[in-house]
Amino acid sequence: MTRTIGRATFVAALLSAVSTAAFAQIVGSAPTYGCYAGQGAGTSCVNGGGSSLAYNVYTNNTAVGLSNQGIFTQYAASTGGSVGYYYEKAGSGAGQTAFLKNDPSQFGNGDSATAFTVHFGASDAFVDSSSVLYPFVGAGHPMTAGGGQFIQVPVFATPITIPMKNAKVTFNGNVNLTDKDLCGIFSGLITNWSATSVASKLTAGTIKVYWRNDNLGSGTSYLLTQHLAGVCNSTNTASATTFTGFSATTKFAKLFVGWTGPASGDATTLYTIPNSSFPNAVGAKGSGGIADGVNNDTTNSAIGYLSPDYTAIAATPATAPAGKNPYTSLFVAGLKNAVDGKNYTPTVANTNTAIKNTTNALNSSTTPPATAAAGAIQTNWVPKIVQPAAGYPIVGYTNWMLAQCYKSSVVGQAIIATLGGVINGTYSTMLQNNGFQPLTSTAGTFGKAVKDNITNNTNSRNININNTTACASVATKR
Numbered sequence: 001m002t003r004t005i006g007r008a009t010f011v012a013a014l015l016s017a018v019s020t021a022a023f024a025q026i027v028g029s030a031p032t033y034g035c036y037a038g039q040g041a042g043t044s045c046v047n048g049g050g051s052s053l054a055y056n057v058y059t060n061n062t063a064v065g066l067s068n069q070g071i072f073t074q075y076a077a078s079t080g081g082s083v084g085y086y087y088e089k090a091g092s093g094a095g096q097t098a099f100l101k102n103d104p105s106q107f108g109n110g111d112s113a114t115a116f117t118v119h120f121g122a123s124d125a126f127v128d129s130s131s132v133l134y135p136f137v138g139a140g141h142p143m144t145a146g147g148g149q150f151i152q153v154p155v156f157a158t159p160i161t162i163p164m165k166n167a168k169v170t171f172n173g174n175v176n177l178t179d180k181d182l183c184g185i186f187s188g189l190i191t192n193w194s195a196t197s198v199a200s201k202l203t204a205g206t207i208k209v210y211w212r213n214d215n216l217g218s219g220t221s222y223l224l225t226q227h228l229a230g231v232c233n234s235t236n237t238a239s240a241t242t243f244t245g246f247s248a249t250t251k252f253a254k255l256f257v258g259w260t261g262p263a264s265g266d267a268t269t270l271y272t273i274p275n276s277s278f279p280n281a282v283g284a285k286g287s288g289g290i291a292d293g294v295n296n297d298t299t300n301s302a303i304g305y306l307s308p309d310y311t312a313i314a315a316t317p318a319t320a321p322a323g324k325n326p327y328t329s330l331f332v333a334g335l336k337n338a339v340d341g342k343n344y345t346p347t348v349a350n351t352n353t354a355i356k357n358t359t360n361a362l363n364s365s366t367t368p369p370a371t372a373a374a375g376a377i378q379t380n381w382v383p384k385i386v387q388p389a390a391g392y393p394i395v396g397y398t399n400w401m402l403a404q405c406y407k408s409s410v411v412g413q414a415i416i417a418t419l420g421g422v423i424n425g426t427y428s429t430m431l432q433n434n435g436f437q438p439l440t441s442t443a444g445t446f447g448k449a450v451k452d453n454i455t456n457n458t459n460s461r462n463i464n465i466n467n468t469t470a471c472a473s474v475a476t477k478r
Helices: 007-013 054-058 071-078 093-103 178-189 219-231 285-294 348-356 409-424 428-434 446-455
Strands: 044-049 083-089 120-123 150-159 162-166 206-210 281-284 299-301 334-336 395-403
Touching: 044 093, 044 409, 054 071, 054 219, 071 083, 071 409, 083 285, 083 409, 093 348, 120 206, 120 348, 150 409, 150 446, 162 285, 162 334, 178 206, 178 219, 178 334, 206 285, 219 395, 281 285, 285 299, 299 395, 348 395
Parallel strands: 044 083, 044 120, 206 281, 206 299
Antiparallel strands: 120 395, 150 395, 162 299
8 A cells, every 4th residue: 555745654755865853844734624644743744645746756765865755745844744735546546536436446556444635636637538636626516525616727748658678679779660660569560670660779579568557547547548549540559359559548457358447446356458459568556567567577578658757768767865776777778759750768858849839730639728718628638749840849837736725725826836936947957857847838838827816816717726716615625
């Protein structure tokens, strides 16, 4: 079970980052709202979870100073320990469902016997028409489990890296795959390195494909398939007898004939794909499952898809203290951008180039909403990037799902302050060291728009968190 940033774990997380004397100040009044009991009576808490892609940079603790700690850890330290964050690493789909229902059992980590308020969700999957949250998009559609209007905002941009193992792969970008390669490999059409465009650079052999089988879906799968849906077709993917075609989905298995998965409300059963539809495919749960699978593969013939912080592309990965990261040798392929014809590795700079070159027709919501009516529609707040005109070709955003109205001012202010810190650049170095591009300098003016409309009410649109006017008539606050 994943437990993070309650009082006890918060203290342990910072033992190497702040002095012993500072811990004498970690006190506070007992919470009066629905916190997880294991956090301790001295810490007020903000509860949430979801994305495993973003887990490390939210909660990580290292031995190299407070500035290298995760976002939530740093925020907790700034309050003297009186406020903490509790985060469930459960996958983007679980994050959406648990937040919508205000039900921690949806995280699938054994929480059915505990009772705590789910204050926020984290998801790399854009809330579109297939999302459980879609019915609550827009003004006048308050969430049924309380909190008033649903809010969705981007937090930072991420590339979806393609980690791979092959006898001849020795460093990042040594091999540059094309969209045709990716379409074939991830649909099951290409099963041997000898059939790829880079066959001369690799040792021939059967490709073992690691994919996300999370029971409620994966945002990493969503960002990968969002790109593949825009660039793949029936000529470069597997036959319709085994593969239905790419579409943007959190549930990768559903692209294949004969898939099985959990029944509605089942937060534990994983998805499966039959061998007859996807030869040599291996399902793995969470980013850690994919990273471990590829990293520990003994055949030296593996491929997967991951966020950068689990790979050697990150400058100082946040998965473990410096020098102890198990994934520092997990190399990634470079990818050819089909629009400009150039090869790119998934660096922060190449991610930034991609999100600044999104004017082509495949992309949408690339500028922030300009009116109050548009701003009340949450699908307008996250850029959807299918194929950038330049830069690394598979990029997207990890997002926070929030309620507009919180009954605890401590919770509301903590969320506002933490989101404000992301926008103002407090965590930029740490995020970039892990391969992510902060919202502060991405997607045109999105950072300023979130600050002016969601953390503040600069434009008087009344769509900000804990807006007095909007929340006055909300009977059940989150």
